[in-house]
Amino acid sequence: MSAPARRRGMAKAAARITALVWRAAPVHLVAFLVVTLVAAVTPIAVAWFTKLALDELVTPGPVTVLIGLSAGLAAVGLLGAVVPQVGQYLRAELDRRAKLLAKDELFAAVERFAGLARFEDPVFLDRLRLAEQSASSPGQLVESAFAAGRALVTLVGFVGSLAVVNPWFTAVVLAAAVPAFLLELRLSHHRAAMIWRIGPAQRREFFYTRLLGSVDSAKEIRLLGLGGFLRGRMNQEMRSTHAALRRMDRRELVAQGALVVLAAVISGGGLVWVLLAARSGQVSIGDVAMFVAAVAGVQASVDGVVGGAARLHQHLLVFGHYTTVMGAGADLPSPPVPAALPPLRRGIELRDVWFRYSDEHPWVLRGVDLFFPHGATTALVGHNGSGKSTLVKLLCRFYDPTRGSIHWDGVDIRDVPTAELRDRIGAVFQDFMCYDFDAHDNIAVGDLTALEDPVRVEAAARRAGVHEAVAALPLGYRTLLSRAFLTPTEGEEPQTGVVLSGGQWQRLALARAFLRSERDLMILDEPSAGLDAEAEHEVHSGLRRIRAGRTSLLISHRLGTIRDADRIAVLSGGVVAEQGAHAELMACDGVYARLFGLQASGYTDAHAPRPGGALSGAVAVGRPS
Numbered sequence: 001m002s003a004p005a006r007r008r009g010m011a012k013a014a015a016r017i018t019a020l021v022w023r024a025a026p027v028h029l030v031a032f033l034v035v036t037l038v039a040a041v042t043p044i045a046v047a048w049f050t051k052l053a054l055d056e057l058v059t060p061g062p063v064t065v066l067i068g069l070s071a072g073l074a075a076v077g078l079l080g081a082v083v084p085q086v087g088q089y090l091r092a093e094l095d096r097r098a099k100l101l102a103k104d105e106l107f108a109a110v111e112r113f114a115g116l117a118r119f120e121d122p123v124f125l126d127r128l129r130l131a132e133q134s135a136s137s138p139g140q141l142v143e144s145a146f147a148a149g150r151a152l153v154t155l156v157g158f159v160g161s162l163a164v165v166n167p168w169f170t171a172v173v174l175a176a177a178v179p180a181f182l183l184e185l186r187l188s189h190h191r192a193a194m195i196w197r198i199g200p201a202q203r204r205e206f207f208y209t210r211l212l213g214s215v216d217s218a219k220e221i222r223l224l225g226l227g228g229f230l231r232g233r234m235n236q237e238m239r240s241t242h243a244a245l246r247r248m249d250r251r252e253l254v255a256q257g258a259l260v261v262l263a264a265v266i267s268g269g270g271l272v273w274v275l276l277a278a279r280s281g282q283v284s285i286g287d288v289a290m291f292v293a294a295v296a297g298v299q300a301s302v303d304g305v306v307g308g309a310a311r312l313h314q315h316l317l318v319f320g321h322y323t324t325v326m327g328a329g330a331d332l333p334s335p336p337v338p339a340a341l342p343p344l345r346r347g348i349e350l351r352d353v354w355f356r357y358s359d360e361h362p363w364v365l366r367g368v369d370l371f372f373p374h375g376a377t378t379a380l381v382g383h384n385g386s387g388k389s390t391l392v393k394l395l396c397r398f399y400d401p402t403r404g405s406i407h408w409d410g411v412d413i414r415d416v417p418t419a420e421l422r423d424r425i426g427a428v429f430q431d432f433m434c435y436d437f438d439a440h441d442n443i444a445v446g447d448l449t450a451l452e453d454p455v456r457v458e459a460a461a462r463r464a465g466v467h468e469a470v471a472a473l474p475l476g477y478r479t480l481l482s483r484a485f486l487t488p489t490e491g492e493e494p495q496t497g498v499v500l501s502g503g504q505w506q507r508l509a510l511a512r513a514f515l516r517s518e519r520d521l522m523i524l525d526e527p528s529a530g531l532d533a534e535a536e537h538e539v540h541s542g543l544r545r546i547r548a549g550r551t552s553l554l555i556s557h558r559l560g561t562i563r564d565a566d567r568i569a570v571l572s573g574g575v576v577a578e579q580g581a582h583a584e585l586m587a588c589d590g591v592y593a594r595l596f597g598l599q600a601s602g603y604t605d606a607h608a609p610r611p612g613g614a615l616s617g618a619v620a621v622g623r624p625s
């Protein structure tokens with residue numbers, strides 16, 4: 001990034017963070033500013049009271065003056081002790097309030113990304129991680145800015161005081177601050193760039209750490225003895241990030257060490273001069289005290305200004321990621337004038353749809369023409385990786401087709417707001433979620449209007465055949481389905497969660513979808529993959545009833561469960577290779593008939609007499625395996 005662009009980015013970040021903190025905690029911000037100013041002038045007041053008191057001792061006046069100066073010194077000393085505590089409280093409260101707002105706004109912006117592509121982009125993920133990191137502590141940024149400001153005020157005060165004693169010496173001390181300032185800025189720039197560079201390694205390290213401590217991976221790690229291997233990889237990533245951090249720390253150590261030596265030489269020289277001057281009567285004892293306090297004060301303030309500015313610079317560079325994420329435009333184009341999405345009456349049509357995940361990826365769909373008629377069930381079958389789930393993602397508009405279009409009763413789905421489109425769809429995805437919520441909430445999130453409606457939730461659970469299992473849990477629908485958290489229940493005892501079986505989770509996912517069964521389109525991507533034979537039969541019988549007269553799309557590798565679909569489309573080589581009803585496809589003797597025959601043959605005993613029924617009819621057209 002060029003220097004002017006970087007400066008513009010930092011100015012933007014500074015404006016955004018200021019506005020954010022002001023909106024989050026205006027009173028605390030002003031109070032923190034006042035406290036910072038008081039903290040800035042306190043050391044100068046202490047130095048002046050000390051000088052005046054010492055001069056008063058050497059050439060005594062009325063005793064009341066000395067008492068007044070002592071009282072003043074005590075008062076500013078007290079102020080100096082109390083103010084940092086108040087400042088710490090204000091800074092912490094400011095941080096909490098600003099963090100709440102910053103994180104809320106960040107994730108509101110992330111929520112506005114309607115598609116999935118950004119969440120699959122590692123550069124974006126790194127940016128999001130850094131944005132989240134800087135949103136977690138906006139107070140640090142304010143503190144750095146205020147620390148630099150406070151040090152500047154103290155610096156001006158001490159420079160004035162030092163100038164009273166020796167203007168030349170003041171100039172030397174200030175001149176020594178210029179290289180320190182430039183050096184610190186450069187270091188902070190390097191540090192911010194290094195933080196960005198080590199992002200991918202830190203993400204990988206986080207991944208291995210999570211694997212090593214997660215219940216989901218514990219089984220395989222133990223069975224396959226992967227612990228040492230994963231730990232090795234985690235350590236390798238950590239070593240590489242540590243090497244970068246170490247290089248940076250060493251650079252800072254050398255640079256800052258040189259600055260400390262420079263400061264020591266200047267103040268040592270000054271001290272010799274002022275003592276000699278006092279000996280020859282050129283300056284007073286009070287001036288010596290003021291000089292010593294001013295030199296220490298100027299150098300500490302220069303450090304404070306430089307350090308604060310450098311930290312601010314670095315925070316602003318990192319906070320730039322927050323501004324970038326917040327300012328990222330829509331990931332999917334939205335129409336300037338959105339079209340209305342009519343209730344589905346005719347059907348959904350894919351017109352010559354081509355799709356690949358990016359220019360670097362191969363084509364997944366290569367000109368798919370397909371119609372999902374209203375009120376009918378269409379089943380989609382095909383080999384692994386043939387693009388079935390991809391097609392579902394396009395229907396939900398998680399991505400736009402690379403070429404071609406999808407029409408909802410003739411309306412291009414790119415012309416309607418995505419939220420409206422998705423509101424018309426109910427779905428069970430192949431990789432459905434298992435939320436660390438209680439059973440009620442796990443179902444109710446299928447339709448948030450059911451969150452306070454246990455009757456609807458129970459009805460959906462009954463339809464998915466999971467009600468009995470949930471009702472039998474220790475706290476029924478209020479049982480936490482996770483061991484990740486402890487929830488305080490009505491009593492004093494915390495209640496740990498329970499663990500469901502894979503099939504029970506799948507039924508919960510189905511129940512979630514059933515809350516939306518009145519929607520225009522129901523998508524069921526492998527809805528029974530984890531169910532036992534009886535449960536599968538039961539679920540599909542239930543689904544058949546729910547699907548009757550509704551527009552649905554059913555994906556399953558178990559062809560017996562989709563044979564009664566109104567239409568079956570076979571995806572192969574990125575196109576629809578065959579379509580028709582079960583009987584038609586069997587008669588074609590193509591891909592579908594071959595797959596169906598293969599599966600059916602697995603259920604027959606070549607030596608046993610064939611029983612009558614649906615499956616035996618299919619077996620009759622099956623091929624020898």
Ligand SMILES: Nc1ncnc2c1ncn2[C@@H]1O[C@H](COP(=O)(O)OP(=O)(O)OP(=O)(O)O)[C@@H](O)[C@H]1O
Pocket residue numbers: 120357361364382383384385386387388389390391430
């Ligand atoms: N997010 C993604 N980024 C890149 N490629 C992807 C992504 N998701 C899927 N693919 C690729 O797209 C192709 C189709 O995947 P998809 O999941 O749609 O197949 P599928 O027919 O649903 O497979 P299965 O029957 O195994 O569930 C595969 O080659 C897969 O590797």
